[in-house]
Amino acid sequence: MTAQQTTAQPPVDVRSMTGAQVVLRALLDQGVEVIFGYPGGAVLPLYDALFQQNTIQHVLVRHEQAAVHAAEGYARSTGKTGVVLVTSGPGATNTVTGLTDALMDSVPVVCLTGQVPTHMIGNDAFQEADTVGITRPCTKHNYLVKKAEDLARIVHEAFHVASSGRPGPVVVDLPKNILMGEAPYIEKEAGRRRSYSPRREPDPGRIEEAVRLLARAERPIFYVGGGVVNSGPLACALLTELVRATGYPITLTLMGLGAYPAADPQYLGMLGMHGTYEANMAMHGCDVMVCIGARFDDRVTGRLDGFSPGSRKIHIDIDPSSINKNVPVDIAIVGDAERSLEAMLEAWKRVAPTVDRARVAPWWAQIERWRAVDSLRFRQHGEAIKPQHAIKRLYEMTRDRDPYITTDVGQHQMWAAQHFHFEKPRRWLTSGGLGTMGYGFPAALGVQMAHPEALVINISGDASWVMNMQEMSTAMQYRLPVKIFLINNGYMGMVRQWQDFFHGSRRAESYMDSMPDFVKLAEAFGARGLRATTVAELDRVIAEMLATDGSVLADIRVEKVENVYPMIPGGAAHNEIKLSPEDDGGHEPIAEDGMVLV
Amino acid sequence: MNMEEEKRHTIVVLVDNEAGVLARVIGLFSGRGYNIDSLTVAEVDPVHKLSRINIVTTGTELVIEQIKALLSKLVPVHRVQDLTIEGPHVERELALVKVNGDRERLVQALRIADFMHARLVDSTPGSLVFEVTGSSDELDAFIALVEPVEVSRAGIVAIGRGDMILDGVSQDRE
Structure with a gap:
């Protein structure tokens, strides 16, 4: 939960508060500092109340979807709950993509939506939408406040639900008459509901069983995801301690990057569809797998009947419904990652006080042979910039500045995940589950709001970035110096790659030949635009971008038809991973059953 | 398994x-x-x-x-x-079953209802409505025998036998 600000608030006469004032007071009591939003008729009373105070800052976005992504960026880079405020009807419906994104990636967000007055609900009133109906499947929970006396309790409960257990988005729909009429205020801790109390403490017996299994393993692996990042920096520190105490290899999911230091020799890199050869082969060949805070996503497992066939599996997750969903496991542990790791570390020190390096030595020898394949290698030759090289240089030139990186979705996202390395959690923000193009730039604005002094870079693609480029205007309004590193190949690169691989190179609608001049576009917004078209220009452009105080869009014109490797094609298993074409003589036709998968 | x-x-x-x-x-x-x-x-x-x-x-x-x-x-x-x-638990279902037809057909339906413990809840000169409760199988059997023109089924209600008690308030976690 966020920092306590309750004591800092001036006393208010709770008898004469309007609903809008009650909402605002509840936000203050929850420690809210920033709201991302967009006004409209139904929420005007709340905007009026916001106008009359100075504690909470409101960031005016240019589209409500961006408000949710910005709140996600704020939340994921701080661990606090992000807050969104939008109006009824289109304001609410525009948040749906952002809410679904937050649900898939377990991001705590409270989204306040305006609603027409209660007596008009159901009349097809102007800007009326069934917001709770529309957002029910894309939120962790949602509320329509019909009675003033429920208002304060519901807002508090929304924060509790959003931030506890497996975090997620919560919508509170606020009819205008509730905001304008009188409403009683109740304190944060009053009236917590009995039916909701997610389990945090792991079962000690199962922890013991898991550790004993782990201590006997000959080919173990840790497979760790975003749940550990969500659990907090302490969970990540405990993870690092446990992994080092065991001497076992670890791989991270896309969402988990930063949970374990990338520079550590026990780290095998990211796993999954575009993960490293050593990570995927180790997952396939292991005899004991410890999954913590990950969910056996299809991008990670590949073909399920070929997934890690010989291993016994331990799964630790705070969400019981994530366990045994896609892959049946042998030891299921429901609990918070931090508590579970603490218990495992304690048990490990008892069960295996001396590390038996010989037991896992053959396994490490095998892993080193896989690692020697160097599956992420690429060759930068000629004038044209390889996208991998651009990201590698960006990493090398910014690594000392502890940057925050957000991405959009597609090839640039995978290259960023492969070639940018994270030593700390909460530095890497990407849309993993939903795969939302247009996520990265507004998310970067949210990060920069939370960390005004930090270097925040949105690594994006040309197709993704234009999906929310209107937010450049927001960046300028709030003087947010976000850097945009645009991997511009003139294609929807990942779509083009799949068409080339699986659809006979018929590049249907994956090329945009009327993209704007991004340098002029940046300048039109009042930002700085830079461009690199050759390798020789690349470093200079990066340096200039970093030396510029305000927001910069760096248009990096990269080689147009580079593909992301390694790749586990849809419908294939981990050990069927394809390396770059120099090794297998060009990409091969994929079977039809792979084509139907996404 | x-x-x-x-x-x-x-x-x-x-x-x-x-x-x-x-x-x-x-x-x-x-x-x-x-x-x-x-x-x-x-x-x-x-x-x-x-x-x-x-x-x-x-x-x-x-x-x-x-x-x-x-x-x-x-x-x-x-x-x-x-x-x-x-x-172990008990499952029951309730159905309202309407039979239409001539006198002979209705008398036959009444006989079936009698031995299958269905209750007559409405009658007109040309139609009868029976209330039948029991397991879903029993309801299926009754409906198959009387060849109704309309059926309304309530769906299954169930409860554990003996000491198994589901009480939402006292068993909440925390």
């Missing part, structure tokens, strides 16, 4: 009786492609405003486990009980 084998389960859910709770439960099934064979809902504890939902569903062991986990995760859900696994 065969993990692929589909089995019918009767699941009982105690929920806060609030707006939208049934939509949450149904949405969970429809959104993830699970089956609902039968569903009943009514308030059972007016003091604590608790409703009881009885769901009959069919799925593999993994799917049933997933359904129960997802139901338990819903914020207004207090308790989830799988009667098929957790113990």
Whole structure:
């Protein structure tokens, strides 16, 4: 939960508060500092109340979807709950993509939506939408406040639900008459509901069983995801301690990057569809797998009947419904990652006080042979910039500045995940589950709001970035110096790659030949635009971008038809991973059953 | 055990009786492609405003486990009980069955109703309405015999036998 600000608030006469004032007071009591939003008729009373105070800052976005992504960026880079405020009807419906994104990636967000007055609900009133109906499947929970006396309790409960257990988005729909009429205020801790109390403490017996299994393993692996990042920096520190105490290899999911230091020799890199050869082969060949805070996503497992066939599996997750969903496991542990790791570390020190390096030595020898394949290698030759090289240089030139990186979705996202390395959690923000193009730039604005002094870079693609480029205007309004590193190949690169691989190179609608001049576009917004078209220009452009105080869009014109490797094609298993074409003589036709998968 | 084998389960859910709770439960099934064979809902504890939902569903062991986990995760859900696994239980269903026709046909329906313990709840010169309760099989048998023109079935209600008591308030976690 966020920092306590309750004591800092001036006393208010709770008898004469309007609903809008009650909402605002509840936000203050929850420690809210920033709201991302967009006004409209139904929420005007709340905007009026916001106008009359100075504690909470409101960031005016240019589209409500961006408000949710910005709140996600704020939340994921701080661990606090992000807050969104939008109006009824289109304001609410525009948040749906952002809410679904937050649900898939377990991001705590409270989204306040305006609603027409209660007596008009159901009349097809102007800007009326069934917001709770529309957002029910894309939120962790949602509320329509019909009675003033429920208002304060519901807002508090929304924060509790959003931030506890497996975090997620919560919508509170606020009819205008509730905001304008009188409403009683109740304190944060009053009236917590009995039916909701997610389990945090792991079962000690199962922890013991898991550790004993782990201590006997000959080919173990840790497979760790975003749940550990969500659990907090302490969970990540405990993870690092446990992994080092065991001497076992670890791989991270896309969402988990930063949970374990990338520079550590026990780290095998990211796993999954575009993960490293050593990570995927180790997952396939292991005899004991410890999954913590990950969910056996299809991008990670590949073909399920070929997934890690010989291993016994331990799964630790705070969400019981994530366990045994896609892959049946042998030891299921429901609990918070931090508590579970603490218990495992304690048990490990008892069960295996001396590390038996010989037991896992053959396994490490095998892993080193896989690692020697160097599956992420690429060759930068000629004038044209390889996208991998651009990201590698960006990493090398910014690594000392502890940057925050957000991405959009597609090839640039995978290259960023492969070639940018994270030593700390909460530095890497990407849309993993939903795969939302247009996520990265507004998310970067949210990060920069939370960390005004930090270097925040949105690594994006040309197709993704234009999906929310209107937010450049927001960046300028709030003087947010976000850097945009645009991997511009003139294609929807990942779509083009799949068409080339699986659809006979018929590049249907994956090329945009009327993209704007991004340098002029940046300048039109009042930002700085830079461009690199050759390798020789690349470093200079990066340096200039970093030396510029305000927001910069760096248009990096990269080689147009580079593909992301390694790749586990849809419908294939981990050990069927394809390396770059120099090794297998060009990409091969994929079977039809792979084509139907996404 | 065969993990692929589909089995019918009767699941009982105690929920806060609030707006939208049934939509949450149904949405969970429809959104993830699970089956609902039968569903009943009514308030059972007016003091604590608790409703009881009885769901009959069919799925593999993994799917049933997933359904129960997802139901338990819903914020207004207090308790989830799988009667098929957790113990012996009683299942009953109620149906209203309308038979139309000439006198001979109606007399025959009355005879069947008599030996199958269906109750006559409405009669006109050309039609009869029977109320029948029992297991779903018993209802199926009665309906097959009387060849009705219209049937209204309530869906399954279920309860554990003996000492197994589902009480949402005292068993809440914390």
